[in-house]
Amino acid sequence: MVAVLAGFALGLSLILAIGAQNAFVLRQGLRRAHVLPVVLVCAVSDAALIAAGVAGFGVLVEAVPGLEWGMRLFGAAFLIWYGARTLYAAWKGGAVLAAGEGAQSLRAAVLTCLALTWLNPHVYLDTVVLLGAVSAQYDDRLGFALGAMTASFVFFFTLGYGARALAPLFARPSSWRVLDLVIGLTMWAIAAKLILM
Template sequence: MQAALAGFSLGMSLIVAIGAQNAFVLRQGIVRAHVFPVAAICAASDAVLIAAGVAGFGALTGALPWLETAMRWVGAAFLLWYGLRSWRAAWLGEGALRAGAAAGSLRAAVLTCLALTWLNPHVYLDTVMLLGAVSAQYEDRTGFALGAMAASVLFFFTLAYAARLLAPVFARPAAWRVLDLGIGAVMLALAARLASGQ
């Protein structure tokens, strides 16, 4: 039980910080579009990454040092594109229009969610390497992994479904402009961090 609680605590602390994936989940929750699939993809992806980290998959990046650099640049390019797209939506006032149009197709939401999750090199550093390294301290590594996975499930579904409480605020187009500006700023800041190697 101690290992599971430690995994839950560390997993939650790594997920809570606002990032590209969380901003996307929040947006989908506000517009109530494809909420369950998006939250499920995030939680399932984390489960796979946590399992890989606890199983020792972090050694792969040690064996292939170029992999981290390649992932970092691909991730930075994607975040740059997504951030500029958000700022364009804020400039043109497209956020409220997209919300009214069901915020896009399920396919687009799934592909964006997968890209924001799997093209982010920090997810490999945090979820795979850090959680994997910390899990080695515990005899019950499975319990540690299950605790971290439970934190991920709790966080993503809570974020996705609680976001609908903000819907009255986003009945005004100006609120969408502010949200898109904020999401764009987060994406571009993360892209800059990745490009600088931080």
């Protein structure tokens, strides 16, 4: 259960950062346009990448001594940078979600979502490298992976279907600042844990 909760917490904290993919899902939710296919594409893609990271990293760790430590340091360095960038965004002032473009066809929405997911280099760092590296510290890697996958499904469905309720809140830059602050501090806390363990 500890591994499941850790996977959920780390998966959720990594996915919370506003980026092109999340902004697209939020816009689709605000417009109530093809929400189910879009959130499914995001969540299933994340699940596939998490599974690859956890399974592949476990095999590599056993085959290459010292790889786990190196990946933990790499993951910590990435999280420190990512946290600093997010905290800088909070200090500078958060962005306001831009109004969405005109309605897209289902095919166009799904293709856009696939491109934003699979062509984003950060998704590989977050899911395959970082989650894979952190999972190696748990005996229950499957539980860790399931926790992270569950976080993806919960997040994307909440974002897509809860977008209408969030619209007034995220119309204000101060809301983005608070979100960025929480994300930045979470990233630094995870980095410290990776280095100190």
